[in-house]
Amino acid sequence: MATSLRDDLMDIDAATEQRLIKVRRELHAQPELSFHERATAEYISASLGQWPVDNLRDRVGGTGVVADVMGELPGRSVLVRADMDGLPLTEAADAPFRSQRNGVMHACGHDVHMAIALELANRFSAKRDRLPGMVRVAFQPAEEGAGGAKPMIDAGVLKGIDRVIGLHVWAGLPTGQVSVRDGVMMASADWFTLTVRGVGGHGAIPEATVDAVVIAAQIVTALQTLASRETSPRAPVVVTLGSIHGGSASNIIAGEVVIQGTLRTFDAGLRGQLLRRVAELAHGVAEAMRGSCQFRHEAGAPPVVNDPAIAALVAEAARGVLGEQAVVAFEPLLVGEDFSYFLNERPGCFFLLGGAPGGAPVVHHTAQFRIDEQCLPIGLRVMTAAVLRLLEAD
Numbered sequence: 001m002a003t004s005l006r007d008d009l010m011d012i013d014a015a016t017e018q019r020l021i022k023v024r025r026e027l028h029a030q031p032e033l034s035f036h037e038r039a040t041a042e043y044i045s046a047s048l049g050q051w052p053v054d055n056l057r058d059r060v061g062g063t064g065v066v067a068d069v070m071g072e073l074p075g076r077s078v079l080v081r082a083d084m085d086g087l088p089l090t091e092a093a094d095a096p097f098r099s100q101r102n103g104v105m106h107a108c109g110h111d112v113h114m115a116i117a118l119e120l121a122n123r124f125s126a127k128r129d130r131l132p133g134m135v136r137v138a139f140q141p142a143e144e145g146a147g148g149a150k151p152m153i154d155a156g157v158l159k160g161i162d163r164v165i166g167l168h169v170w171a172g173l174p175t176g177q178v179s180v181r182d183g184v185m186m187a188s189a190d191w192f193t194l195t196v197r198g199v200g201g202h203g204a205i206p207e208a209t210v211d212a213v214v215i216a217a218q219i220v221t222a223l224q225t226l227a228s229r230e231t232s233p234r235a236p237v238v239v240t241l242g243s244i245h246g247g248s249a250s251n252i253i254a255g256e257v258v259i260q261g262t263l264r265t266f267d268a269g270l271r272g273q274l275l276r277r278v279a280e281l282a283h284g285v286a287e288a289m290r291g292s293c294q295f296r297h298e299a300g301a302p303p304v305v306n307d308p309a310i311a312a313l314v315a316e317a318a319r320g321v322l323g324e325q326a327v328v329a330f331e332p333l334l335v336g337e338d339f340s341y342f343l344n345e346r347p348g349c350f351f352l353l354g355g356a357p358g359g360a361p362v363v364h365h366t367a368q369f370r371i372d373e374q375c376l377p378i379g380l381r382v383m384t385a386a387v388l389r390l391l392e393a394d
Contacts, residue, residue, distance in 0.1 A: 005127055005388070006385070006388055008127060009123055009127060009384050009388070010321070010381055010384060012377050012380060012381060016377070016380075020119055020377060020380065021115075023114075023115040023119070024111050024112055024114075024115035024376060025097035025111075026097075027043065027106070027111040027114055027115065028098075028099070028106050028111040029097045029098065029099060029100050030043075030099075030100060030101060031085075031086025031099050031105055031111070032084075032086055032101070032104065033085060033086060033088060033104055034085040034141060034143075034144050034145070034146035034148065035062050035063060035085075035142045035146055036063070036085075037084045037085055037141050037142075038063055040063075040084050040114075041058055041059075041064070041084070041139070041141075044065045044084075044114065044139050045065050047118050047122075048065070048067045048118070048121060051122050051126070052125045052126075052128065053067040053068060053121060053125050054067070054068040054069065054070045055067060055068045060138075060152055060157060061140070061141065061148065061150075061151030061154065061155045061157070062141045062142065062148065062151055063084070063141040063142075064084075064138065064140055064141050064148070064151075064152050064155075064157070065138075066137070066157055067121060067136070067137055068134055068136050068137075069121060069124045069131065069134065069135040069136075069137075070134050071130075071131030071132050071391070072128055073130065073131060073133070074132060074133065075131075075132025075133025075134075075392060076132075076133045076162045076163060076390060076391050076392070076393070077133055077136065077161050077163070077391075078133065078135055078136070078162065078163045078164070078165060078390045079136045079138055079161045079163070079164045079165070080120060080135060080136070080138070080165055080166070080383065080387060081138045081140055081166040082110070082113040082114045082116070082118075082138070082140065083110045083113055083114075083140050083144075084110055084114060084139050084140060084141055084143075085110060085141055085143055085144050085148070086099075086101075086104050086107065086144075087104070087105055087107045087108060087144055087365060088104060089103070089104070089105040089107050089365075089366070089367045090103050090105065091105040091107075091367055092367040093368070093370055095370075105369075107364065107365050107366060107369040108364050108369070109168065109169035109171075109355065109364070109371055110143070112353075112355065112371060112375065112376060113167065113168070114139060116167070116376065116379045117137050117383075118137075120135075120137065120380060120383055120384060120387070121137045123384070124387075131391075132391050132392055133391040133392075134160070135387060135391070136157070138152060143339075145189075145191070145300065147301075147338060149301070149338040149339065149340075149341040150338075150341055153342070153345060158345050158346055162347075163310060163347055163348050163390045164339075164342045164343065164345075164346045164347075164349075165314065165350070165383070165386060165387065165390060166339045166348075166349075166351075167350070167352070167353050167379060167383060168350065168351075168352055168353065169355040169375055169379065170353060170354060170355060170356075171355055171356055171357065171361075171362040171363070171369065171371060172356065173328075173330070173352055173353070173354035173356060174356050175355055175356055175372040175374050175378065176322065176326055176354060176374075176378060177326045177327070177328055177354040178318050178322065178326065178327055178351055178352060178353055178354060179327075179328050179329060179330040179351060179352035179354075180306075180314050180315040180318060180327060180351045180352075181306065181330065181332075182306050182307070182311035182312065183305060183306060183308065184303055184305050184332050185303075185305070185306055185330075185332055185333070185350060186303060186304035186332065186333050186334075186335055186336065186337045186340070186350075187238075187264040187265055187303055187332070187335065187336060188264065188271050188300060188301065188302050188336065188340075189262055189264050189300035189301060189336025190262065190263045190271065190275060190297060190298070190299055191262055191297070191298040191300060192260070192262070192263065192275070192278055192295065192297050192298070193259070193260050193295075193298075194216075194219065194258070194259040194260075194278075194282045194293055194294070195257075195258050195294040196212045196215050196216045196219065196246075196256065196257040196258070196282075196286055196292075196293050197212060197256050197291055197292045197293070197294070198211055198215055198253075198254070198255050198256070198289075198290070198291040199255055199291075200212070200252065200254055200255025200256075201252075201253050201255075202251070202252070203250070203251040203252060203253055204251075206253060209255075210255075210290045210291045211253050211254065212253075212254045212255055212256050212257040212291060213246055213253070214289070215285065215286050215289045215291045215293075216244060216257040218289065219281070219285050219286065219293065220244070220259065222281045222282075223261070223278060223281060223282070224239070225281075226239050226274055226277055226278065227239055230274075230277065231270065235265070235266075235267060235270060236334060237263075237264070237265045237270065238262075238263075238264045238265075238334050239261060239262075239263055239274070239278070240262045240264075241259055242261060242262065243258075243259070243260040243261075244257065244259050244260075245257065245258050246258065261278075263275060263278065264334045264335075264336065265334075266303050266334075268303070275297060278295065279295035283295065300338075301336050301337060301340045301341060302340045302344065303340060304337050304339060304340040304343060305340070305343055306343065306348070306349045306350060307348055307349065309347065310347050310349045310390065311349045313386070313389045313390060314351055314386045314390075315327055316389065317382070317385040317388070317389040318351070318382050318385070318386065320385055321378075321381045321382050322378070322382065335364075337350065351382075351386075353375055353378065353379045353382065354375060354378075355372050355375035357371055358372070
């Protein structure tokens with residue numbers, strides 16, 4: 001008895017599960033930083049080259065890799081995106097597949113994303129004679145704040161694409177669940193640097209100096225009012241000052257301090273308003289204390305906004321795989337994600353894949369980060385069902 005394409009693709013056996021884990025672990029052991037994913041790209045290209053994919057190309061938008069699976073039946077075209085870069089952290093775990101690169105770690109699950117996308121390309125290419133439309137897998141460099149999505153888009157990765165989809169493994173969501181929501185899902189994220197300048201000098205003669213450390217301390221305090229006193233409590237905003245550096249010795253008054261921070265919000269208008277206020281407050285405080293402050297802004301990704309119709313199709317596909325109760329809708333997250341650039345160009349959906357490990361809660365972007373590898377076959381099943389739905393739907 002002939003089986004349907006969906007049934008064949010959803011039939012994930014133990015060998016496939018083990019292959020997913022093997023690929024994930026191999027990628028996990030060799031993480032690379034943003035725009036330096038050369039060995040990662042070679043691994044992906046070599047894997048894709050074993051299968052009957054079309055238009056395999058590398059160095060797309062830097063170190064990106066792209067391949068197409070051309071179905072032989074009519075249908076839509078869907079891009080599946082997986083990010084590739086690691087983070088500048090030294091892994092704390094003592095697993096046999098822990099990072100082999102000192103000071104670099106896959107601490108956000110991008111190894112999971114790549115493993116799922118590779119296996120999806122493998123399985124879809126083997127069924128191309130029954131596949132409707134075209135699936136493009138895009139392995140993107142530099143998601144972690146370095147802006148890797150835009151160079152790929154500028155290089156034409158969306159040419160001929162109708163819809164886009166991506167996932168992110170989430171350590172705060174139980175394995176076996178996914179989160180799909182329409183509309184705003186993640187925040188914009190902007191980086192800023194404040195360079196506070198005063199007049200340095202001897203610690204015993206403060207009246208002859210302008211203390212940049214004291215000015216910086218007042219600026220830090222003043223910036224806390226942007227969220228607490230200048231923004232409605234109903235409008236989520238986070239101002240984080242994550243780095244302050246200044247001074248060289250305990251008996252020398254510093255002449256310069258550098259503050260680095262981020263601003264996150266869901267609202268584009270509020271985003272611009274608060275960035276202006278960061279500059280105004282910092283400049284005003286510094287000037288009032290006889291110093292100066294230079295503001296430098298590095299624009300991050302805009303908010304992640306899912307297309308309602310596409311999100312509904314993805315949620316429907318996920319429920320068909322996992323059941324009604326396993327598909328939830330998280331409140332929007334104040335993390336940033338440059339898949340938003342893809343969503344600004346094409347209708348699509350970005351969803352969360354549960355991967356919470358056992359034991360103590362795990363936080364992304366930490367040396368202790370880990371995931372439950374049982375999320376890999378679940379993610380493959382959900383992504384497979386969702387892509388098929390998007391290929392077939394009008």
